[in-house]
Amino acid sequence: MRKVRSTKQSAAIRLFEGEKWLVLTSVLGFLLSAFCGLWVLAFGSEAAPGGNILNAFSFNAAIGIFLLSTAAILPYSGLGSKSRAFFRYPYIVLALYSYAAETVQNFRGVNPRFVVGGTPFDEAVGNIFAFVALLLVLFYLAVAITYFRPKVYANYPEFATGIRYAMVAVTLSFAAGIWISVNQGRTVGLHGNIIWLHGLGFHALQAIPLVGWLAERSSLSKATRLRLVHVTGIAYVLGLIAIGWQTVLGHAVLEWSVPTVAAGACFLIALVAGIRVLGNTPADRIFTPSAAPAPRRSRVL
Numbered sequence: 001m002r003k004v005r006s007t008k009q010s011a012a013i014r015l016f017e018g019e020k021w022l023v024l025t026s027v028l029g030f031l032l033s034a035f036c037g038l039w040v041l042a043f044g045s046e047a048a049p050g051g052n053i054l055n056a057f058s059f060n061a062a063i064g065i066f067l068l069s070t071a072a073i074l075p076y077s078g079l080g081s082k083s084r085a086f087f088r089y090p091y092i093v094l095a096l097y098s099y100a101a102e103t104v105q106n107f108r109g110v111n112p113r114f115v116v117g118g119t120p121f122d123e124a125v126g127n128i129f130a131f132v133a134l135l136l137v138l139f140y141l142a143v144a145i146t147y148f149r150p151k152v153y154a155n156y157p158e159f160a161t162g163i164r165y166a167m168v169a170v171t172l173s174f175a176a177g178i179w180i181s182v183n184q185g186r187t188v189g190l191h192g193n194i195i196w197l198h199g200l201g202f203h204a205l206q207a208i209p210l211v212g213w214l215a216e217r218s219s220l221s222k223a224t225r226l227r228l229v230h231v232t233g234i235a236y237v238l239g240l241i242a243i244g245w246q247t248v249l250g251h252a253v254l255e256w257s258v259p260t261v262a263a264g265a266c267f268l269i270a271l272v273a274g275i276r277v278l279g280n281t282p283a284d285r286i287f288t289p290s291a292a293p294a295p296r297r298s299r300v301l
Contacts, residue, residue: 018084019071025092026071029064032103033057050116051109059102062202063095069205070140073163077143078152087143094132094139101129114184130181137174144170158225162212165233166204172240173201189250196253197244204240208233211274217285218277231273239266 016023036057045054074084105112105125115126144167146152153160176198180186186195211232215225242263243253251257 013075015072015075017075018081019074019088021092022067022071022074022088025095026064026067029060029062029067029095029099032099033061033064036060036103047107047109049109050111051106052111053106055111056103056106060099062199063098066202066205067091067095069209073205073209074143076152076156076159076163077146078149078155079143079146087139091136091139094136097132098129098136101125101132113181133177133181137177140174141171156212156216157222158215158229159209159212161226161229162209162215162233165229165237166208168233168237169201169204169208169240171201172237172244173198173204176201176244188247191252191255192247192250193253194247197240197247200243201240204236207270207274208236211277214274214277214281214286218281220277220280225277228273228277232270232277235266235270235273239263239270242266 033056036053040053040057045052047053074088077084079087101112105122108122110118110122110125112122112126112129115122118126147160147163147167176194180194180198183194186193186198188194208229212229215229218225220228239262242259246253246255246257246259246263249257249259251259253260253263
């Protein structure tokens with residue numbers, strides 16, 4: 001009988017694909033942050049006795065960026081629609097509670113994470129907030145593991161490599177957040193500030209996968225593309241470790257020291273690697289969707 005060949009290609013995957021609600025939740029964070037920023041400009045940041053609207057401003061913006069970045073890469077996790085929904089909708093609920101607790105409590109004059117002299121209601125909000133933060137970490141780590149599966153790498157080697165390094169950095173950021181909670185504040189020693197490690201770890205979620213995304217579309221050879229993504233990821237993570245070291249010593253991040261110089265050198269290396277990738281990426285290919293490799297042709301008798 002005549003042989004029939006199947007040449008159907010795997011569907012292209014786009015950033016944010018299927019993640020409308022996660023994106024909208026991130027936009028809500030930006031809107032709340034903008035509202036808090038305007039309030040601070042008009043009325044100041046202090047909210048007696050212990051609230052600070054600037055904290056709500058930065059928190060809402062940070063969560064918004066974090067969710068938007070997650071929505072961008074989630075389609076590449078290799079998870080099915082049900083598994084993604086199992087992560088997406090609980091995460092949205094947890095994020096909404098976080099927005100509400102941080103914003104409302106600071107406007108009420110209460111620090112939602114470290115309640116001092118608050119009412120039973122304030123204590124309950126703070127305790128639930130701590131539990132919500134733990135769930136945010138656990139849910140995210142469960143998804144982070146999926147990017148280390150061989151099939152994800154096989155489909156998108158450069159982008160998946162960038163995401164993997166970003167997940168390592170995010171894990172360090174989560175550890176810094178736990179450190180802040182255990183420490184009952186962000187200050188360590190005389191001038192150490194854990195928030196630098198916490199924040200820069202999350203920004204890896206935008207920086208390193210972007211290099212992988214561009215590398216995938218660049219005109220460089222495959223070996224060079226992967227090498228530059230590895231250099232970016234390793235340098236960024238080592239920079240975070242250096243900042244953590246500086247913080248443990250109780251010194252300010254910008255204070256002259258060996259860890260500070262090491263961190264600066266690492267981030268500079270990551271930046272140079274990223275610039276090289278960008279310089280070799282044609283503009284018309286930057287927003288081209290990725291497609292998984294085509295399946296093998298099958299024979300039907």
